[in-house]
Amino acid sequence: MRIPAVPDKEVVWARLIQQIEIGQTKVSAHKNDRKPYWVTWLNINYRTKALLAFSFIVLILSQISYNFYHTKDLYTHAAQEKTLLLSDGTKVVLNSKSKITYDRDYNKKNRSVKLVGEAYFIVKKGDLPFNIQTSHGEISVLGTSFNVRSREEAFEVGVNHGKVQVVNGQNKIYLSKGQLIDVRSNFRVSDIGQISLDKYPDWLNQKLYCNETTLEELCLEIERTFNIQMNFLNPNIKKLTVSGLIEASDLDNVLHTMSLLTKHEFKLEGDICTIL
DSSP states (O other), X not given: OOOOOOOOHHHHHHHHHHHHHHHHHHHHHTOSSOOOHHHHHHTSOHHHHHXXXXXXXXXXXXXXXXXXXXXEXXXXXXXXXXXXXXXXXXXXXXXXXXXXXXXXXXXXXXXXXXXXXXXXXXXXXXXXXXXXXXXXXXXXXXXXXEEEEEOSSOEEEXXXXXXXXXXXXXXXXXXXXXXXXXXXXXXXXXXXXXXXXXXXXXXXXXXXXXXXXXXXHHHHHHHHHHTOEEEESSGGGGGOEEEEEEEOSOHHHHHHHXXXXXXXXXXXXXXXXXXX
16 A cells, blocks of 8 residues: 655645735735734635635644554553564563554664653664653663653653663763662752662562652552542542552552551542542
């Protein structure tokens, strides 16, 4: 199947502007007095307005067409994990409520992926660097194994083997085996810490590791892991912090442990848990 060429956005836009200028010229030629700009805009003829709408649709559809023909997606729902084996032998384990996007011609010109959520990577060595783009920063490696968590509430990169580079704007740091960063947004060298778990990352080993983690953030992770909804009867306890390693193979055990740690009751009814 022949992939249709994606229209050049700059060419489409230039033609659109040219047609609008022609329409405005025709309108002004029939008016003796100068009209305000907004009146001129309202007087643009139907053909020009139709062209504007059509060009806008072309711009949107061209991007959709590009994504459909040139990229692949893999995503997970709550309480779901998936494994992806890329063409270069790189293995990606996707955590719950996460998404990874990569080019259909991956490993030909680049080895780049986009990540939303959390995933564990075992990267095969190759001539091309392996790049991960997230909303918090970009990670670059040649061959290593590491975890990346890029959630709305936090950003974490931890390295089990090898060395990775993490870039965000003007900030650039390097992480070696046993090192990690766990921040809310921006990071610097002083944020580099040591992985304290024997088996990292926690989620691959059915654990929930908490290090002064807020109850609100921990509940978000539980929602993703077990596909339930957590409700706070008292919103003031959202900022309570929790530390420890929770066995996460069973939801009842998780809720019981959290109840002991927070001294609050967790009432589960169906798929809704209320913190009393």
